[in-house]
Amino acid sequence: MPGVFITFEGGEGSGKTTIAALIKEALDKEGYQVTLTREPGGVEIAEKIRDIIHDVKYTNMDRKTEALLYAASRRQHLVEKVIPALERNEIVICDRFVDSSMVYQGIARGIGIKEVYEMNLFATENILPKRTIFFDIKPEEGLKRVYANKDREINRLDLETIEFHQKVYDGYLSICDEFKDRIVKIDASLDIDGVFQQVLEKIREVL
Incomplete structure (x- = not known):
């Protein structure tokens, strides 16, 4: 496909969503056609699945159910929104994608990174x-x-223990090493402008 597919990853409160909007604004001004979207969600069916996944009432959700719901949401979002935008030669910036599932469900939930990766490749x-x-x-x-x-919603994942979030963080560091040809790290502890400049530089490398 002729477009450029870029994803943002990170733990809760890492600033992905804020920076994604700023990057879209900057690239729009430069004349690029940019689709900004998110997972889970992005299209109506996927947003309905998101509501279920994030609902704080469902703390008893089985870990494999959770992984399958993310994959189902991802599939619908991809075929309905991401692929058509790439076929139109647009830049697609997506807040979360397969790596989130590998880290949150594969590693932090203990399903297995290989199992979750293969499920999502399907x-x-x-x-x-x-x-x-x-x-x-x-x-x-x-x-x-x-x-x-x-102003930010508190979802089911925000209510997890600090140990869970540490597993997520360690998992991201692990896949950064495993997929270093595709994943690049930026220092998200800086102020908004500092993070924005780092991200814009990394995106320019693939445009």
């Missing part, structure tokens, strides 16, 4: 981003941001 028909940017910030700092931001 869902995506082997489509992976050209570049993935990992927003590197310690989980304690990220969670401080979450609870300091009164």
